[in-house]
Amino acid sequence: MNGSFVISQSDKRPIYLQIMEQIKRRIAVGDWTEGQPIPSIRQLAVDLHVSVITVKRAYLELERESVIVTQQGKGSRVAPNPGLGTRLQEQELQKYLEQAMRLASLLGIQPQELESRLREAGDNVAAKELI
Amino acid sequence: MTDLAVSLSGVGKKYPFFTLDNIHLQVPQGQIMGLIGPNGAGKSTTIRILMGLVHQDHGEVRVLGHRMPAEQVAAKWNIGFASEDMRLYESKTLEWHMNFIRSIYPQWDVTYAQRLLKRFGLKAEQKIKGLSHGQRVKATLLLVLARRPRLLVLDEPTTGLDPVARREILRELTDVMTDEGRSVLFSSHNTQDVEQISDQITFIDRGRIIDSMDKEVYLDRWRRLRLEAPSGIEVPALPGIIDVQQDGRLAVATANAFAPDLANAYEGTGVRVQCIETMTLEEIFVANVEHSREGVGA
Amino acid sequence: MNRSVVQALILKDWRLQRLLVMLSLAAGGIALAVLQVRCEMAFFLGSTWFFVSMIVLGCMLPIANVINERKKQNLAFLMSLPVSVLQYAMAKMVSTIGMFLVSWAAFVVAGATFILSRPDIPNGIIPVMLILAALTLIGFCVVAGAALVSESEGCSIAATIVCNSLYGVASYFIIFNPAIHGDLKSPVPVWSPIVLTILAWEIAAIALILGITFYLQSRKRDFI
Numbered sequence: 001m002n003g004s005f006v007i008s009q010s011d012k013r014p015i016y017l018q019i020m021e022q023i024k025r026r027i028a029v030g031d032w033t034e035g036q037p038i039p040s041i042r043q044l045a046v047d048l049h050v051s052v053i054t055v056k057r058a059y060l061e062l063e064r065e066s067v068i069v070t071q072q073g074k075g076s077r078v079a080p081n082p083g084l085g086t087r088l089q090e091q092e093l094q095k096y097l098e099q100a101m102r103l104a105s106l107l108g109i110q111p112q113e114l115e116s117r118l119r120e121a122g123d124n125v126a127a128k129e130l131i
Numbered sequence: 132m133t134d135l136a137v138s139l140s141g142v143g144k145k146y147p148f149f150t151l152d153n154i155h156l157q158v159p160q161g162q163i164m165g166l167i168g169p170n171g172a173g174k175s176t177t178i179r180i181l182m183g184l185v186h187q188d189h190g191e192v193r194v195l196g197h198r199m200p201a202e203q204v205a206a207k208w209n210i211g212f213a214s215e216d217m218r219l220y221e222s223k224t225l226e227w228h229m230n231f232i233r234s235i236y237p238q239w240d241v242t243y244a245q246r247l248l249k250r251f252g253l254k255a256e257q258k259i260k261g262l263s264h265g266q267r268v269k270a271t272l273l274l275v276l277a278r279r280p281r282l283l284v285l286d287e288p289t290t291g292l293d294p295v296a297r298r299e300i301l302r303e304l305t306d307v308m309t310d311e312g313r314s315v316l317f318s319s320h321n322t323q324d325v326e327q328i329s330d331q332i333t334f335i336d337r338g339r340i341i342d343s344m345d346k347e348v349y350l351d352r353w354r355r356l357r358l359e360a361p362s363g364i365e366v367p368a369l370p371g372i373i374d375v376q377q378d379g380r381l382a383v384a385t386a387n388a389f390a391p392d393l394a395n396a397y398e399g400t401g402v403r404v405q406c407i408e409t410m411t412l413e414e415i416f417v418a419n420v421e422h423s424r425e426g427v428g429a
Numbered sequence: 430m431n432r433s434v435v436q437a438l439i440l441k442d443w444r445l446q447r448l449l450v451m452l453s454l455a456a457g458g459i460a461l462a463v464l465q466v467r468c469e470m471a472f473f474l475g476s477t478w479f480f481v482s483m484i485v486l487g488c489m490l491p492i493a494n495v496i497n498e499r500k501k502q503n504l505a506f507l508m509s510l511p512v513s514v515l516q517y518a519m520a521k522m523v524s525t526i527g528m529f530l531v532s533w534a535a536f537v538v539a540g541a542t543f544i545l546s547r548p549d550i551p552n553g554i555i556p557v558m559l560i561l562a563a564l565t566l567i568g569f570c571v572v573a574g575a576a577l578v579s580e581s582e583g584c585s586i587a588a589t590i591v592c593n594s595l596y597g598v599a600s601y602f603i604i605f606n607p608a609i610h611g612d613l614k615s616p617v618p619v620w621s622p623i624v625l626t627i628l629a630w631e632i633a634a635i636a637l638i639l640g641i642t643f644y645l646q647s648r649k650r651d652f653i
Binding site: 182184185186203204205207208210211212213214216217218219220221222223231234235271275 | 512
């Protein structure tokens with residue numbers, strides 16, 4: 001179940017953020033469904049070979065964001081929240097858009113140019129999907 | 132209050148050229164404590180005092196509830212100790228050592244030992260003198276792990292190992308955590324290993340403890356801020372910042388007590404915050420040691 | 430629960446030093462074989478070899494069994510076991526002296542048997558032989574104790590040299606002591622009061638040396 005969790009060393013972000021992102025991604029693509037039980041903190045820590053405290057932090061933050069729920073003595077599960085998957089994907093889209101804006105501003109690209117570049121990118125993606 | 136697997140309070144030891152001073156250290160049961168510090172900082176000495184191999188000049192040491200070194204025999208039934216300067220008997224085989232340990236400890240798990248042999252790629256019939264450094268380290272760790280001790284005390288368990296071997300060791304150490312009653316204390320130069328598996332981190336330099344706390348809290352306190360100052364302005368070191376390196380208009384500030392409003396504080400002085408970066412434990416290590424040495428008048 | 434750890438340590442030492450002990454026994458055996466040849470040179474060679482074997486064992490055993498463990502850094506491994514500094518010392522002294530005692534006893538018995546078997550050698554030599562042999566046992570205890578307490582190869586070697594040098598002097602005083610000298614040529618072993626007194630003192634000396642060793646060892650605060 002946890003085989004595809006990989007903590008990247010080249011990823012500069014803290015481990016707990018990487019764990020959070022990978023959990024969110026699973027939910028976003030539908031591999032982990034609403035209400036589904038997820039590994040206990042200790043079990044995930046052992047599986048990923050990371051400290052318990054890091055996983056604990058990831059779970060706490062996820063709970064704060066209402067992505068998962070933890071019940072005392074019963075473990076954790078994906079939040080029974082319809083549309084959670086979509087919401088997470090929305091969050092990720094927003095993150096990428098903001099990053100694009102930041103990079104564009106560094107390169108000195110104006111918002112209008114960025115808009116046309118976005119359309120261009122859309123065409124590329126569509127073309128690749130046809131192949 | 133959680134049980135403490137290890138507790139050192141006010142521990143000190145004086146040597147001709149080195150003094151260990153006022154050491155306070157606590158490892159809660161079920162956690163992994165990573166001990167980091169430069170060479171000669173006192174990591175090995177602290178560990179030896181903990182094991183009762185060296186008698187402290189003052190201070191109290193309790194390991195698994197036992198006072199050390201007075202009750203070291205009772206404690207050592209439940210401690211698995213491996214240090215970098217430990218050697219096995221060269222002329223004997225790994226199997227001889229396994230049988231020797233087994234003859235003493237009833238908790239020796241034969242199946243687990245066999246599994247470890249396979250995982251570590253070791254042959255029991257091989258003599259110790261025929262093993263490479265990495266294999267010897269793994270052999271020593273096998274002898275300690277197969278007993279499933281309640282406390283593992285390891286001095287540099289991954290030093291000198293290739294990446295694959297290191298991964299194997301880290302895997303076994305985190306596996307220990309499956310049992311909430313077991314704890315680990317290990318020292319390492321390899322900050323990456325410490326960052327990955329430690330719950331608590333203790334930083335030691337020149338015989339003194341610089342920091343000792345929850346790893347996530349600790350990592351959260353440190354940030355690198357990339358700043359842009361107006362022309363001619365010197366970037367100030369605001370509270371929470373321990374170092375500012377400025378070259379022209381660009382500056383890098385290192386914070387060891389970061390709070391979100393620090394960025395606002397800088398913006399308030401007219402300095403623009405370009406970005407705020409987290410720091411790896413290695414970067415924190417270097418910054419911390421340099422800072423603490425400056426303070427003591429290195 | 431802990432006697433078994435001490436036992437395990439003693440057994441471990443035996444297994445590690447087996448070869449050395451067997452070699453010395455073999456050397457003694459060869460010496461005895463040489464002594465069977467009835468000529469003066471054979472007697473000289475054989476008896477010298479006999480004593481040298483015992484003395485060499487006496488030198489090598491403390492170094493092999495006591496010093497090397499520290500030199501080769503095996504100590505950390507052993508002290509991680511549930512054993513105290515004193516228990517380790519006890520196991521070490523028992524195994525070291527025990528191994529020497531095996532060879533020593535074999536040598537003494539072989540020597541006595543040899544003397545008894547040869548009508549041309551008076552049996553009156555036997556008590557003196559025992560006294561002299563006990564001297565080497567005392568010397569060995571000193572060297573073993575020194576090795577354990579000093580933790581230094583240099584010290585052990587110095588102790589060995591000092592003891593070996595004293596054998597000659599002590600032997601002289603014992604052999605030429607008027608009360609003993611006369612009984613040397615006797616066809617039967619004479620267990621005179623002086624012989625028994627000396628033996629008793631020798632046993633006391635061994636006890637004293639062991640006592641001092643353990644006392645000094647217990648005063649150590651740092652094991653490594």
